[in-house]
Amino acid sequence: MALYKQLALGAGLAALLSTAAHADLSGKVIGFSQIGSESGWRAAETSVTKAEAEKRGVDLKFADAQQKQENQIKAIRGFIAQGVDAILVAPVVSTGWDEVLTEAKEASIPVVLLDRGIDASQDLYLTSxxxxxxxxxxxxxxxxxxxVGDKPCNVVELQGTVGSSPAINRKQGFEEGIAGHANITLTRSQTGDFTRAKGKEVMEGFLKAEGGGKSICAVYAHNDDMAVGAIQAIKDAGLKPGSDILVVSIDAVPDIFAAMAAGEANATVELTPNMAGPAFDALDAFLNGGTVPEKFIITESKLYTPADNPQGEYEARKGLGY
Amino acid sequence: MTRPTVELRPAHEPPGHRHRPWAEALLRPQFLALAAVLLVNWLLFPGFFTITWQDGRLFGSLIDVLNRGAPVAILAIGMTAVIATKGVDLSVGAVMAIAGAVAASMVVAGWPAGLAVLAALAVGLVCGLWNGVLVTVLQIQPIIATLVLMVAGRGLAQLVTEGSIVTFSDPLLIFIGTGSVLGLPTPVVIALSLMLCATLLVRRTALGLLIEAVGVNRSAARFAGIRASALLLLVYAFAGLCAAIAGLIVTGDIRGADANNAGLWLELDAILAVVIGGTSLLGGRFSIPMSVVGAMIIQAMNTGILISGFSPEFNLVVKSGVIIVILVLQSPMAASILQKRRIKGGRA
Structure with missing residues (x-):
């Protein structure tokens, strides 16, 4: 459950899909070692990667590691033996990669890490x-x-799984974002474990503890699923999510766009499933022009609000396997 | 035929001491623990006992405790029966996910909701029977036999939902999860009815006695003419059915089947509820209502933590501290000390 949270977030999918049109990777064989399919986001990443590869004429060799590092190492060795042109890896854990990545380096096969970093020498991979x-x-x-402008605003926070890196980082980032605005105060913060059910239960508790929710101005959830649960709790308490209590969350999964279209959510920050697009672009420049890309490619964190055609976004995303 | 009252009174209690059975029952450690947890909740949050009437239903933290505790209470009802036979069912959390996935996928595919609910219950029953067959026919130890479905079941549920959260807007499923009957949330009504039916069934017939007999000594029970295998099959099937009901509730609650998370680790909460309720893991003595009280203690604690404003890093520490205190209070040693005190006090 917490796994998919360790992922990154990024650029507008539609924009990337349309701009990356040059097909200079056509005919190249690229291996992709995916973690598994533990979450909807992961499934979406897999389907977007396959679509990106097909669009560029890449012959993608896909290997599902079922959340096991040994399977990923086996898959990478298999790719090396087949003599692929490049390897994409979404590493399941951060340690233990030195040996197999050295083998890839000795075979002169560039490796690109997707959505998670590793603890290994930076010269073992092309970019992440x-x-x-x-x-x-x-x-x-x-x-x-x-x-909210200058109006006083009490915010309640639904954290991800305690101790997980997205929970720590998304909390820190939000606090940085509201720093210096004394009218916005974080009054309550609890973990909803990144799930709908816990998000709903925790929000119910918050609503009772804050006088039926009348003193809550906004809820910030570390992922959309918890926000969807919170929206139901707000409705059960007789309040209107989206107007009585503002709802802002992260991930941009289809269901939050459905809520936004219904006027029940106000904003979401996208964690793009399109990590492969920038990776293929970097490989294209490297394999065809010899340009060494930046070591860390950061995807865009795009904000979506009801002004961004939520119904259309919902329709566009629901087929991706979220 | 007189009803068996195996667990109602400690064996070493002096006869003729039963002048106030209700007062005695209320002095059990479980009720004291529940009262203490509720009291602490009230101290942390003075509005804890406030219950208002809103949109045709009762609304308040106490109602939340009942409502959120209902799925674990339902699991605990089935788990009590299994544990009384000296077994355990680790698969109930995964069966919840399967049942929810089946019901949600069926209504999304256009099947009538009533049929989807029946199918989910049937699937739960089949899962329970599977466990029962492993335990009785293949003679696999219950903890291993049910571990199979605990691990594989979630995978099955993910297969049914194809890895995504299947959302629906079917009124019947939503009613099971979030509706209300006479002002009480539907899950609470379901849990209470199930508790009453199950308790009457085991205590007003010989069934409870047979379960206890099998739990104490399966071979002896079989030699005494009890069809132990049939009884075990029945008990595991009942636990599967309870899990399916709980699965329907949590699925209806969030209007979606979340195969990755529905019922995750709830088998452990259910076992804990049964243990807090005083049922022995060694089989034999059991009490379904006390297991439900155990589930309520766990949930009162969870709700208390949510409204207390503690930072989430403390959740598990607080929970484990309270549980240790409760289990120590229930230990045979504490019971004998309390017993001595009570006798002294009573005679003085």
């Missing part, structure tokens, strides 16, 4: 494509600052 989780939280905080 990931989002900035702190920035995700900051974008959400800045949206709230802009939206």
């Amino acid at each position: 494509v990931a989002s900035d989780q702190v920035k995700e939280g900051r974008v959400a905080g800045e949206w709230l600052v802009k939206t």
Whole structure:
């Protein structure tokens, strides 16, 4: 559950899909070792990667590691033996990669890391494509600052799983975003474990503890699923989510756009499933022009509000396997 | 035929001492623990006992405790029966996910909701029977036998939902999760009815006695003419059915089947509720209503933590501290000390 949260967030999918049109990678064979399919986001990342590869004429060799590092190492060794042109890896854990990545380096096969970093020498991989989780939280905080203006605003926070990196970073980012605005105060913060059910239960508790919710101005959830649960709790308490209590969250999954279209959510920050697009671009420049890309490619943390055609976004995303 | 009252009174209690059975029952450590947890909640949050009437239903923290505790209470009802036979069912959390996934996928595919609910219950029953067959026919130890479905079941649920959260807007499923009957949330009504039916069934018939007999000594029970295998099959099937009901509730509650998270780790909460309720993991003595009280203690604690404003890093520390205190209070040693005190006080 917490796994998919360790991912990064980024650029507008539609924009990337349309700009990355040059097909200079056509005919190249690229191996992709995916973690597994533990979450909807992961499934979306897999389907977007396949679509990006097909669009560029890449022959993508896909390997599902079922959340096991040994499977990923086996897959990478398999790719090396097949003599692929490049390897994409979404690493399941951060340690233990030195040996197999050295083998890839000796075979002169560039490796690109997707959405998670590793603890290994930086010369063992070409680049890593990931989002900035702190920035995700900051974008959400800045949206709230802009939206409430000078009015006093008590915010309740639904944290991710205690101790997980997205929970820590998204909390820190949000606090940075609202820093210096004394009218916005974080009054309550509890973990909803990134799930709908816990998000709903925690929000119910907050609503009771804050005088039936009348003193709550906004709820900030570390992911959209908890926000969807909170929206139901707000409705059960006889209040209107989206107007009585503002709802801002992170991820941009289809269901939050459905809520936004119904006027029940106010903003979400996208964690793009398109990590492969920038990775293919970097490989294209490297394999065809010899340009060494930046070591860390950070994807965009795009803010979506009801002004961004939520119904259309919902329709566009629901087929991606979220 | 007189009803068996195996667990109602400690064996070493002096006869003729039953002048106020209700007062005696209320002095059990479980009720004291529940009262203490509720009291602490009230101290942390003075509005804890406030209940208002809103949109045709009762609304308040106490109602939240009942409502949020209902799924674990329902699991605990089934788990009590299993544990009384000296077994355990680790698969109930995964069965919840399967049942929810089946019901949600069926209504989304256009099947009538009533049929989807029946199908989910049937699936739960089949999962329970599977466990029962592993335990009785293949003679696998219950903890291993049910571990199979605990691990594989969540995968099955993910297969049904294809890895995503299947959302729906079907009124019947939503009613099961979030509706209300006479002002009480539907899950509470379901849990209470199930508790009453199950308790009457085991205490007003010989069923409870047979379950206890099998739990104490399966071979002896079989030699005494009890069809132990059939009884075990029945008990595991009942636990599966309870899990399916709980699965329907949590699915209806969030209007979606979340195969990754529905019922995750709830088997452990259910076992804890049964243990807090005083049922022995070694089989035999059991009490369904006390397991439900155990579930309520756990939930009162969870709700208390949510409204207390503690930072979430403390959640598990607080929870484990309270549980240790409760279990120490229930330990045979504490019971014998209390017993001596009570006898002294009573005679003085």
